[in-house]
Amino acid sequence: MLALLISHGFGYSITPWSYKDLFAKSDFVVIASPLTRPRDTSERMTLQHISPPVPVIGVNTEFKTLLVLKGSKRQRFVLHYYRESRKPAPNKIILGGPDLLDFQGPKELK
DSSP: OOOOOOSOOOBOBOOOOOHHHHHHHOSOEEEEEEOSOOEEEEEEEEEOSSBSOEEEEEEEEEEEEEEEEESOOOSEEEEEEEEESSOOOTTOOOBTOOOOOOOOOOGGGO
């Protein structure tokens, strides 16, 4: 028999969304490929709607549209999103952490 005792845990409480809900509430749904590497903006804030709150940085990445599933057709668009201001330690796992985006950018720019 194996028993584990944990004095405290760390996680985030986030509302789950179904794909149906995400699609219904979205204005623009596409399949796309990044054209630029992610670029930090001057925007700094703390996401208060999750617990514990998370400090983030605004990021912009330009994309080439491959297929529009919902919304107006356009060849390119800029996606504004957030990344954590501090990168988590590589040996730390946070269960149920915030679902923030991360893009590498096009391979030819590396």
